[in-house]
Amino acid sequence: MSEATTSVLSRxxxxxxxxxxxxxxxxxxxxxxxxxxxxxxxxxAGEVHALLGDNGAGKSTLIxxxxxxxxxxxxxxxxxxxxxxxxxxxxxxARGIATVxxxxxxxxxxxxxxxxxxxxxxxxxxxxxRRFDLERxxxxxxxxxxxxxxxxxxxxxxxxxxxxxxxxxxxxxxAVYFGARVLILDEPTAALGVKEAAVVLRxxxxxxxxxxxxxxxxxNVHHAYPIADRFTILNRGRSYGTFARKDxxxxxxxxxxxxxxxLEELGNELEEFARRDAEADSAxxxxxxxxxxxxxxxxxxxxxxxxxxxxxxx
Amino acid sequence: xxxxxxxxxxxxxxxxTESEPHVGDSYLAGTGQHSHxxxxxxxxxxxxxxxxxRSGRDLRRNHRLGRVRRAGLEPGEFVSWRGxxxxxxxxxxxxxxxxxxxxxxxxxxxxxxxxxxIGACSVIAALIPTEFGVSFxxxxxxxxxFALVMGFLNGLVVLxxxxxxFIVTLASLFIIRGVTVGxxxxxxxxxxxxxxxxxxxxxxxxxxxxxxxxxxxxAFPISIIWWLVVAAAGSWVLMRTKFGNWIxxxxxxxxxxxxxxxxxxxxxxxxxxxxxxxxWLVAMIEVTNxxxxxxxxxxxxxxxxxxxxxxxxxxxxxxxxxVVGAVLGALIYGMVRQGVVFAGIDADWVSAVLGxxxxxxxxxNRYVRQRALGVRG
Numbered sequence: 288m289s290e291a292t293t294s295v296l297s298r299x300x301x302x303x304x305x306x307x308x309x310x311x312x313x314x315x316x317x318x319x320x321x322x323x324x325x326x327x328x329x330x331x332a333g334e335v336h337a338l339l340g341d342n343g344a345g346k347s348t349l350i351x352x353x354x355x356x357x358x359x360x361x362x363x364x365x366x367x368x369x370x371x372x373x374x375x376x377x378x379x380x381a382r383g384i385a386t387v388x389x390x391x392x393x394x395x396x397x398x399x400x401x402x403x404x405x406x407x408x409x410x411x412x413x414x415x416x417r418r419f420d421l422e423r424x425x426x427x428x429x430x431x432x433x434x435x436x437x438x439x440x441x442x443x444x445x446x447x448x449x450x451x452x453x454x455x456x457x458x459x460x461x462a463v464y465f466g467a468r469v470l471i472l473d474e475p476t477a478a479l480g481v482k483e484a485a486v487v488l489r490x491x492x493x494x495x496x497x498x499x500x501x502x503x504x505x506x507n508v509h510h511a512y513p514i515a516d517r518f519t520i521l522n523r524g525r526s527y528g529t530f531a532r533k534d535x536x537x538x539x540x541x542x543x544x545x546x547x548x549x550l551e552e553l554g555n556e557l558e559e560f561a562r563r564d565a566e567a568d569s570a571x572x573x574x575x576x577x578x579x580x581x582x583x584x585x586x587x588x589x590x591x592x593x594x595x596x597x598x599x600x601x
Numbered sequence: 602x603x604x605x606x607x608x609x610x611x612x613x614x615x616x617x618t619e620s621e622p623h624v625g626d627s628y629l630a631g632t633g634q635h636s637h638x639x640x641x642x643x644x645x646x647x648x649x650x651x652x653x654x655r656s657g658r659d660l661r662r663n664h665r666l667g668r669v670r671r672a673g674l675e676p677g678e679f680v681s682w683r684g685x686x687x688x689x690x691x692x693x694x695x696x697x698x699x700x701x702x703x704x705x706x707x708x709x710x711x712x713x714x715x716x717x718x719i720g721a722c723s724v725i726a727a728l729i730p731t732e733f734g735v736s737f738x739x740x741x742x743x744x745x746x747f748a749l750v751m752g753f754l755n756g757l758v759v760l761x762x763x764x765x766x767f768i769v770t771l772a773s774l775f776i777i778r779g780v781t782v783g784x785x786x787x788x789x790x791x792x793x794x795x796x797x798x799x800x801x802x803x804x805x806x807x808x809x810x811x812x813x814x815x816x817x818x819x820a821f822p823i824s825i826i827w828w829l830v831v832a833a834a835g836s837w838v839l840m841r842t843k844f845g846n847w848i849x850x851x852x853x854x855x856x857x858x859x860x861x862x863x864x865x866x867x868x869x870x871x872x873x874x875x876x877x878x879x880x881w882l883v884a885m886i887e888v889t890n891x892x893x894x895x896x897x898x899x900x901x902x903x904x905x906x907x908x909x910x911x912x913x914x915x916x917x918x919x920x921x922x923x924v925v926g927a928v929l930g931a932l933i934y935g936m937v938r939q940g941v942v943f944a945g946i947d948a949d950w951v952s953a954v955l956g957x958x959x960x961x962x963x964x965x966n967r968y969v970r971q972r973a974l975g976v977r978g
Contacts, residue, residue, distance in 0.1 A: 377862055388860065394853035396920040396970075397846075405850050406861035408843040418841045 300468055300498040301367065303333030307469050307500040308353065308384070313362035315348050322348040325362070326526045328519045330469060330500040335491060336529075337511035338504045339544050340521035346504050347473075349521065353502065354386035354471050355379030385467035387458045389474040395447030399439060400428035402446050403461050431460045435490050452483030456490045463494055470494055471502045476510045488514050508544065512537045520544055679943040682819035689821065692935025693828035694883055696928055698902060699909035700828075700835040701879035703927035705872040706910055707839070709852035709919025710766040712876040714755060715906060717778035719899025722748055722884035724785050727794035727894035736802030745881050751777065752877030756870035766873075774903065782896045795893040803889070811889035824886045828931075831879065836924035848872065852919030908955060909934050912962040914969070921970065933958070 301307065309329040315322045323345045330336050340346045351357045352364065355373030363370050366382050373379045376386065393402050404424045411420040425442040432439055437453055446454060455475045462470055472491065476484040491501055491514055505511050511518065518535065520527040520543045527543045678684045698715055705712050725747050726740035733739070755773055759766040785792055797803055810827075813820035839845040847868045850858035859865050880899065888894050911917060912933055913926030934955065941951050 376860065380862070386860075388857075394850055394857055394920065396853045396916075397849050401846050401849065405846060405858065406863050408846055410843060417843075418837075419843050419846055421841070 301332045303331070303498055305332050305367075306330070306365075307332050307367060308502075309363075309365040309368075310349075310352070310359070311363040311365070313349075313352060313359035313364065315345075315352065315357060316360050321524050323352075323359075324524045326521070326524075327362075328526065328529055330502055332468070332500050333495055333498050334516040335495050335501045335503055335514050337515035337518045338502055338521065339506065339508065339511060339518055339540065341506060341544055343523070344521040344544075345524040346506075346521055348524075350386065350471050350473055350502065350504055353379075353469075354384060380467075383466055383468035384471065385462035385465070385469065386471040387455070387462055387473065387475065389477055393446045393449075393454050393458055396445055398443040399432075399446055399449070399457060400424040400442040403428045403431070403442075403457065403464075407465055427464070431464050432457065435460055435493060436486075450483060452479050452486040455479070455487045459487070459490055459494065463497070463499065467499065469500045469502065471504070473504050474506075475503070476505065476507065484510055506544070508537060508541050512540065679940055682817040684939070684943060686819040686821045686825075688935040688939035689825050689932075690935075691938050692932045693822070693824040694886060695902070695905050695909055695934055696828040696931030697824070697831050697883050697886075698876070698879050698906040699913070699927040699931045700832050700924050701872075701876040702903075702906040703910040703913065703915045703922055703924055703930075704835055704839060704848060705876050706907070706915045706917070707852045707919060707922045708848045708869055708872050709855065710759060710869055710872070711770055711907070712752075712755065712873060713767065713770040713903045714751070714773040714777055715876055715880040716899045716901060716903040717774050717781065718748055718751060718877055718880035719884045719887070719902060720896050721751075721777050721781040722881045723888045723894040723898045724781055724794060724896055726885060726888050727797055728785070728788060730800045730802070731794060731797075732788065737797065737800045737806050738802045741806055741885055744884065745878065748877040748881035749874050752874035753870060755877070756866075756873035759873070760866050760869060778896075785896050792896045793893055794895075797888065797892045797894070803892075806885070807889040807892075809889075810886045822890075824890075827882060827886065828928075831882070832924055832928045836928075839924050844868070844871075849920060852916075852921070854920070905934065905955075908959050911966070912958060914962075914966050916966065916970065917963075930962075 307330045309327075311327050313326050314324050326345070326349060328336070328338075328349075338346055338349060348357065352359050355376045355378050358364075358372060358374070364373075365371065366384070371378075371382070373382075379386075394405070397405070400421065401424070404419075404427075409420045409423050409427075410417045411423075412418050421443075428442040429439060432442075435456055437456060439449075446457070449457065459470065459472065459475070470491075475487050475491070479487065488510065491503060494501055503511060503515060512532070515532060517529055517531050518540055519529045520540065522544070530540075679688070702712060702715065722744040725744040726737070729735065729740035729743045730737045751773070755766070755770055758764070758773075759769045762769070782792060785794070798807075810823065812823040814823060814826070815821075837845075839848060847858065847863045850861075850863050851865045851868050855865050880902075883902075884898065887898060909930035910922065910927045911930070913923070913928065913930030915922030915926060937954055937958070938948075938951055941954065942948050
């Protein structure tokens with residue numbers, strides 16, 4: 288494992304703009320369920336490629352194919368032009384494809400440096416006296432985190448003491464340090480507040496500047512739009528295609544994500560709400576009847592809840 | 602263990618004036634009729650008893666952990682070198698187990714089978730040489746192989762079935778004990794094997810596992826050295842090696858650990874084998890000290906080992922703890938156990954004290970852990 292990682296590390300990153308990954312007409316079925324149908328996308332070095340879609344759109348399936356958990360039932364998967372058939376995430380990792388999962392990124396009770404080097408511990412000494420070089424691990428961890436603007440007092444502090452955004456950033460820093468050329472980030476900002484999300488987004492931008500390719504999975508257009516160079520939009524297992532940011536507005540992306548008809552329906556419903564609100568308003572103004580007012584409030588509350596009940600991360 | 606006599610019905614181990622050399626676990630004051638009897642004597646006497654009564658007697662002789670040599674110690678001698686030797690011996694025998702159990706618990710698993718593993722290993726070590734007329738060392742080696750295989754199977758079943766290790770090893774606790782009792786009775790007609798000192802190779806084994814080291818006028822059993830060696834090795838592995846990092850990881854979050862390439866199954870299975878090997882070491886120490894093996898040896902030891910680990914700060918849910926903590930837990934156990942006796946208090950109260958300590962320790966640990974995670978770095 289460490290050998291494979293080292294070999295990736297030792298090779299220079301491909302020049303920006305060259306193709307790191309490509310998926311050609313990939314399909315994935317679970318029994319009779321179509322998880323993914325005829326999806327194509329590619330990832331270039333030095334770009335952030337946002338993978339957008341609502342719940343059940345097939346985002347999870349797609350990243351699991353990219354990260355080596357699943358194999359596509361149809362279609363081809365190419366890494367730097369070569370067709371691959373990964374049977375485990377380890378194989379993908381050995382090719383420099385690192386996946387950072389939303390909630391599995393870190394082990395909270397363990398120290399930061401112990402987490403950082405988990406599975407790839409630097410060792411010192413020989414034979415039975417080979418030991419985990421914790422001093423070096425601490426040094427490197429501190430330095431790597433400093434590079435991304437996270438100051439830690441003690442690298443041996445439990446990861447649980449870091450904020451959610453910092454944890455994600457440590458996980459990303461770890462992947463970058465261990466020679467990832469492709470970063471697959473699964474909803475890295477889903478559970479984060481605005482400031483926290485900004486920390487992570489800034490670090491994604493840094494990784495891009497270093498020439499890595501980043502696949503950024505999210506259902507939050509507002510996090511994806513400012514940073515992504517291209518978008519691939521999934522809906523019910525199919526791709527709407529890939530769009531460069533300059534060719535598409537935020538609103539259009541939202542519209543595609545929700546699916547044309549669904550959004551149209553939503554639009555109609557919203558209009559209906561607005562109309563009833565307006566009716567209620569005028570009615571109130573005219574009659575100031577308590578019953579009408581209560582009804583209008585009821586509608587409003589419903590509207591607010593519908594808005595709040597944003598889809599949970601998948 | 603139907604028909605087992607409850608532990609508290611035995612005479613309290615008042616510091617007696619017996620000064621036998623190598624008074625071990627099974628030569629308990631108050632059941633002196635077992636001392637220095639030949640196997641034949643014991644056999645006929647036991648044969649006259651119904652099975653239930655026999656196992657009751659077996660139990661009575663073995664229910665306590667690490668019976669101490671009580672060479673005329675008086676209350677108040679607790680702080681003397683001789684007093685220290687007695688509680689260190691108790692602590693050592695539990696401590697060896699507690700170190701291994703703590704490592705396994707940090708990795709997120711339990712091993713309740715260590716208690717009956719001690720009984721099984723002691724009987725195997727005694728039966729192989731007595732039945733086949735070979736050196737005692739063959740028994741020692743066979744017991745070790747048995748322990749490692751059982752540990753491996755424990756781990757394999759836990760990982761393959763995905764069942765909680767608490768349940769799996771609870772089952773193996775009973776299976777191993779039952780098979781040990783059944784097989785031993787089938788082969789020898791009894792539940793103890795005595796007279797081991799006559800076997801070839803016993804003396805050298807006793808030199809390794811049961812020597813006394815004179816120091817400051819007191820006899821310190823070599824089991825204390827074993828304890829320190831096991832503890833030092835365990836602590837080094839946990840804190841300073843790659844494998845140790847993996848132990849924390851598989852206990853903290855096995856899925857996340859697997860994602861970054863930690864061989865979760867290998868880590869857990871090796872630790873199940875480690876606890877079994879620790880049980881073997883304790884069994885060898887007890888067998889050579891008492892020169893006899895008993896199927897019921899090690900009863901309830903699994904709980905004491907967990908208590909020691911938890912008092913020492915090991916998290917029951919895994920992912921957190923130290924070997925040093927488990928060592929201190931065992932030391933506290935030894936001091937409480939012997940301290941109560943030395944203080945002239947009836948030993949029946951020891952369990953109550955231990956239970957209360959366990960509860961307090963868990964509460965304190967939880968508080969410490971919440972602080973460790975709550976304080977932003």
